[in-house]
Amino acid sequence: MWAFHRGASVSENTGKKQFVEDLTDQGDDFSRWYNEVVRKAQLADYSPVRGSMVIRPYGYGLWENMQQLLDRRIKATGHENAYFPLLIPESLLQLEADHVEGFAPECAWVTEGGREKLEERYAIRPTSEAIIGHMYSKWIESYRDLPVLINQWANVMRWEKVTRLFLRTAEFLWQEGHTAHATEQECLEEVLRMLEVYRDFVETELAIPVYAGKKSDAERFAGAQDTYTIEALMKDGKALQAGTSHHLGQHFAKVFDITYQDEAGKRQHVWQTSWGVSTRLVGAIVMTHGDERGLRLPPNVAPVQVVIVPIWRKEEDKAAVSEFLVKVKEAIGPNVRIKVDDRDQYSPGWKYNEYEMRGVPIRLEVGPKDVASAAVMTVRRDTRAKESVPLAELGTRLPAMLADVQKTMFEQAKAFRDENTVLVTTKEEVIAHFAAEKRGFVAVPWDGTAAFETEIKEKCGATMRCMPHDLSRFGSLERPGHRVALFARAY
RNA sequence: CGGGGCGUGGCUCAGCCUGGUAGAGCACCUGGUUCGGGACCAGGGGGUCGGAGGUUCAAAUCCUCUCGCCCCGACCA
Numbered sequence A: 001m002w003a004f005h006r007g008a009s010v011s012e013n014t015g016k017k018q019f020v021e022d023l024t025d026q027g028d029d030f031s032r033w034y035n036e037v038v039r040k041a042q043l044a045d046y047s048p049v050r051g052s053m054v055i056r057p058y059g060y061g062l063w064e065n066m067q068q069l070l071d072r073r074i075k076a077t078g079h080e081n082a083y084f085p086l087l088i089p090e091s092l093l094q095l096e097a098d099h100v101e102g103f104a105p106e107c108a109w110v111t112e113g114g115r116e117k118l119e120e121r122y123a124i125r126p127t128s129e130a131i132i133g134h135m136y137s138k139w140i141e142s143y144r145d146l147p148v149l150i151n152q153w154a155n156v157m158r159w160e161k162v163t164r165l166f167l168r169t170a171e172f173l174w175q176e177g178h179t180a181h182a183t184e185q186e187c188l189e190e191v192l193r194m195l196e197v198y199r200d201f202v203e204t205e206l207a208i209p210v211y212a213g214k215k216s217d218a219e220r221f222a223g224a225q226d227t228y229t230i231e232a233l234m235k236d237g238k239a240l241q242a243g244t245s246h247h248l249g250q251h252f253a254k255v256f257d258i259t260y261q262d263e264a265g266k267r268q269h270v271w272q273t274s275w276g277v278s279t280r281l282v283g284a285i286v287m288t289h290g291d292e293r294g295l296r297l298p299p300n301v302a303p304v305q306v307v308i309v310p311i312w313r314k315e316e317d318k319a320a321v322s323e324f325l326v327k328v329k330e331a332i333g334p335n336v337r338i339k340v341d342d343r344d345q346y347s348p349g350w351k352y353n354e355y356e357m358r359g360v361p362i363r364l365e366v367g368p369k370d371v372a373s374a375a376v377m378t379v380r381r382d383t384r385a386k387e388s389v390p391l392a393e394l395g396t397r398l399p400a401m402l403a404d405v406q407k408t409m410f411e412q413a414k415a416f417r418d419e420n421t422v423l424v425t426t427k428e429e430v431i432a433h434f435a436a437e438k439r440g441f442v443a444v445p446w447d448g449t450a451a452f453e454t455e456i457k458e459k460c461g462a463t464m465r466c467m468p469h470d471l472s473r474f475g476s477l478e479r480p481g482h483r484v485a486l487f488a489r490a491y
Numbered sequence B: 001c002g003g004g005g006c007g008u009g010g011c012u013c014a015g016c017c018u019g020g021u022a023g024a025g026c027a028c029c030u031g032g033u034u035c036g037g038g039a040c041c042a043g044g045g046g047g048u049c050g051g052a053g054g055u056u057c058a059a060a061u062c063c064u065c066u067c068g069c070c071c072c073g074a075c076c077a
Helices: A030-040 A057-076 A097-106 A129-139 A184-205 A251-256 A280-291 A315-332 A348-357 A369-375 A391-419 A429-434 A450-460
Strands: A043-048 A053-055 A087-089 A107-111 A116-124 A148-157 A169-179 A210-214 A226-233 A237-250 A259-261 A267-269 A272-276 A306-308 A338-340 A362-366 A375-380 A386-390 A421-422 A441-446 A463-466 A482-489
Touching: A030 A043, A030 A280, A030 A338, A053 A057, A057 A169, A057 A184, A057 A280, A087 A375, A107 A441, A116 A272, A129 A148, A129 A169, A129 A251, A129 A272, A169 A184, A184 A210, A184 A226, A184 A272, A226 A259, A226 A280, A226 A391, A237 A251, A237 A280, A237 A362, A251 A272, A272 A280, A272 A482, A280 A338, A280 A391, A306 A315, A306 A348, A315 A362, A315 A391, A348 A362, A362 A369, A362 A391, A369 A375, A369 A386, A386 A391, A391 A421, A391 A450, A429 A441, A429 A450, A450 A463
Parallel strands: A306 A338, A306 A362, A421 A441
Antiparallel strands: A043 A053, A087 A116, A107 A116, A148 A169, A169 A272, A210 A226, A210 A463, A226 A237, A237 A272, A259 A267, A362 A375, A375 A386, A441 A482, A463 A482
16 A cells, blocks of 8 residues: 555666656655655755745745635635734733743744843744734723634744754744634634635645544643644655644633623623644645655646647747747636746756646647647646647636646545545554554544543554544444544654 | 764765875756757866864864754654
């Protein structure tokens, strides 16, 4: 099951070197493959700042497309964007005990301004609950002010000991939603609404299937009452937390004194949520869809959806192909993100390999033969299927093909995830699974004790990822007094 | 933060053990021929060997410290 195809291999028939050179095989060393792909595809590069990376235009373009699609959903559910300061006074951060306890070890501090030592040091935000809680206490007075539904797109910093491109960097980009509600009921609805927004966004736009569910006490966010999560499975069999939505209860409201007068004139603490996804999702795309040739990007977020490679030998070909290209672009129309690579110094074959490595969903080859037949050759990245499409049909066929690539990628990822989700009935079987396989999700009836989780973690390194909401696949595991829990080794 | 590994042109690495003129392939630049799955020929440019200190007539090479990166574990989006 875990024998991957070898990349950069020698073809059995021709003996010629076949595709992407110098790319480590996924099965040989997945981590190394990941690092190489991220850098060779120019998503990101290391920077001189410890643990911090530079997101290059191609990677940032991917993030921008993700941002746009998610931002639309966040606004469609009634939220507004705002911006809070990067620096958080230590006194604010310290108000919520569990919160400080959770974040203190990874805070970076500003202790000087200009040449003066500060009276109170500032934390560079690891998250913004504290500063936002402080502001909410000023803004909220009456039940008429509720709910407050604010989102922020920002960078945050966590002084991580071990960093990895996109998956865990000291500084990263994300969005963090922070809402305040009059009742716990409304608050919980919001938490689940946003979890669903994340699930839909990640599955629909990133083509990454996830299990949505609730975290155990051991895994929940510092300062939260409950944490909900979406968990994805990477190709190496490890789980990745792809987004979280927190039910903060009244913890922050109490310490930041966020209160309102209800209709009866009585003063009440608000109920709060916070939820976020980060640039880690870029890493999730790479590790969910990538293959032995490199990246595979879901069309919905790919910076370039269709790359056009013109081909010519003689000068007269060049003129004819160039002329034809104008018609091709016109036929495609403005709704597809295209790129024409007419650089002369690279051969068509070189370009094919290059754009496959960079994950462009569809390639068009346009040469003299295509001009003659008034068609273009299309090649899909997901299936590598080649098909000649008449110029007249491009305008409708290309968007349909992109949609199909998107769908196929999701189905492939889902099939992989499902094949690697097993059901067992005892703790011992969970441990045995990870001791032997060390991969995939294992669903098991959980008695709700911390000892159960701890023993599994200590014996095989797997942690509880969530208690899934959708039990349609796990019905056979339901037991009185138990919850179905998913375990996995995780990033 | 523990255990292990690695820092030498842009990239992948050799040279280090046994100190003595910094190398190769790829990439890059120029010219020409090429172009439907990583083209070829000719010419050319580029590195104070991660950093600091030490030993030595002499350090990429030996010693000490330091920074960074990678892998495996413990903690986190």
